[in-house]
Amino acid sequence: xxxxxxxxxxxxxxxxxxxxxxxxxxxxxxxxxxxxxxxxxxxxxxxxxxxxxxxxxxxxxxxxxxxxxxxxxxxxxxxxxxxxxxxxxxxxxxxxxxxxxxxxxxxxxxxxxxxxxxxxxxxxxxxx
Numbered sequence: 001x002x003x004x005x006x007x008x009x010x011x012x013x014x015x016x017x018x019x020x021x022x023x024x025x026x027x028x029x030x031x032x033x034x035x036x037x038x039x040x041x042x043x044x045x046x047x048x049x050x051x052x053x054x055x056x057x058x059x060x061x062x063x064x065x066x067x068x069x070x071x072x073x074x075x076x077x078x079x080x081x082x083x084x085x086x087x088x089x090x091x092x093x094x095x096x097x098x099x100x101x102x103x104x105x106x107x108x109x110x111x112x113x114x115x116x117x118x119x120x121x122x123x124x125x126x127x128x
Contacts, residue, residue: 033062036073045078049087053078056094065093066103067118072096079103 034054041050057071064071065079075097082091095103101114 030058030062033057033071033073037076042078046087049078049092052087052089052092053094055089056092060094064096064099066095066099069096069118 034057037050037054037057041047042053045053053076060071062071063069071094077095077097077100079093079095079100080086080091081093098114098118102111102118
């Protein structure tokens with residue numbers, strides 16, 4: 001079980017100093033990724049979804065939800081888990097463009113090649 005961090009009353013979303021403390025504690029690579037997502041929002045998505053993308057980037061620690069590898073900032077795909085166009089936070093994940101091929105590809109040979117290219121063989125639990 002992980003120990004919880006002690007409460008710090010200085011950290012607060014509602015004050016400039018509190019937000020500064022939060023952002024200084026982010027790992028440097030996360031800060032640069034968040035800055036990139038702020039500077040280049042997905043024009044095909046709503047403001048709400050672009051806001052969720054920022055949160056998901058931080059929660060996923062800048063890694064692809066499927067492969068666990070660092071997200072390629074120029075090729076991030078906002079993927080909805082369910083097929084319905086549902087913009088809830090819990091329905092959205094960030095994946096690399098190559099990983100999105102795994103979601104939509106139906107050809108067995110192509111799927112196998114993508115899985116090998118992404119070095120996911122030990123993580124794949126479906127029978128191809």
